[in-house]
Amino acid sequence: MTGDAHRSELGDFLQARRSELSPEDVGLPGTGHRRRVRGLRREEVAALASISTDFYTRLEQGRRRASVEVLSALAQVLRLSADERDYVFELSGREQRPDRPAPQQPQxxxxxxxxxxxxxxxxxxxxxxxxxxxxxxxxxxxxxxxxxxxxxxxxxxxxxxxxxxxxxxxxxxxxxxxxxxxxxxxxxxxxxxxxxxxxxxxxxxxxxxxxxxxxxxxxxxxxxxxxxxxxxxxxxxxxxxxxxxxxxxxxxxxxxxxxxxxxxxxxxxxxxxxxxxxxxxx
The missing domain is CATH 3.30.450.180 (Beta-Lactamase)
Incomplete structure (x- = not known):
């Protein structure tokens, strides 16, 4: 798969994941009205990840490459599983930085x-x-x-x-x-x-x-x-x-x-x- 194809696949994947989340899932107040488009809007994902809406839009469109920090922020915002997070980094050609260990709980x-x-x-x-x-x-x-x-x-x-x-x-x-x-x-x-x-x-x-x-x-x-x-x-x-x-x-x-x-x-x-x-x- 070429670099362009990888970026296109990443954009499709991010779009699919944000469509599965509601504002309430990520701590945003609901509007009380039915949305015309299912899931989070691009501007909401961008705001939660502390990036511009334009940057995120280009990322979904396969026209930008994200840094490790941005990918980590998006993985957190979109509630990605460990496997999904790995997939995002593989598509982006980025090497993950290890997460800090979770709080210890006795077995x-x-x-x-x-x-x-x-x-x-x-x-x-x-x-x-x-x-x-x-x-x-x-x-x-x-x-x-x-x-x-x-x-x-x-x-x-x-x-x-x-x-x-x-x-x-x-x-x-x-x-x-x-x-x-x-x-x-x-x-x-x-x-x-x-x-x-x-x-x-x-x-x-x-x-x-x-x-x-x-x-x-x-x-x-x-x-x-x-x-x-x-x-x-x-x-x-x-x-x-x-x-x-x-x-x-x-x-x-x-x-x-x-x-x-x-x-x-x-x-x-x-x-x-x-x-x-x-x-x-x-």
Missing amino acids: PQLLRLLDDLTTTPAVVLGRRTDILAWNPMAAALFTDFGRLPVPHRNFVRLVFCDPTVRGRYPQWDYAARNGVAQLRREAAQDPDDPELVALVEELSARDKDFRLWWTEHQVAVRGAGTNQVRHPVVGDLTLDWAALVSTADPVQQLFTWTAQSGSPSHDALRELASRVSEAGRP
Whole structure:
């Protein structure tokens, strides 16, 4: 297909998509009168996309080529699906810029697992080690995550900035450095993530150790390991942590902390679970 044919196909496609939308669909007030032409008018699409009506008209007529920014705006205005958006960019010969990730929501399957883990501390971590969900055992072991503002529910941030969580690690340097290395690994995957950039800037400003370790460029993946945890009620524990990946969303991982069966740490977890169960009784 030639360039002219592609532009003609793009114009036909845009016209077809705007004909399927009403003013109410895109937040415009209705006129109360039946329209002679079905769907949105060209001038309405142009105004919503912040371009001139003349430019949009020429685009539909196959006489103009749109920039990435204009195509992205039109895709949003016309409520295009992911496949339709890809199609528009292919017809235009433009390379898409990746969209910012949607807000993270924990997978329902992982939430059900959390509910079933009544004697095992567990959390669901997303991008940047954001804490998306947790069970009562995790709250009892570390802190009441629900009391924290949502932007502060980040595990690495808590290890550095929250006195309660920081105090849970008698070998704090080891746990903190591993957290920094995990963040550094994520930064390589999405260096333009504004929330990760903001987190790194905040921690660099607040903690000299973070600032130093970040410059060392050590990397680590979330896999498995062992931590010493000091709890004010059940004492010192040696816990193995593991990250289980959700195949539905590989960015999300279920983190669990367990202990060898029959060990003092295993008994301590059982005692903590008993206290959590008693506290939850009516």
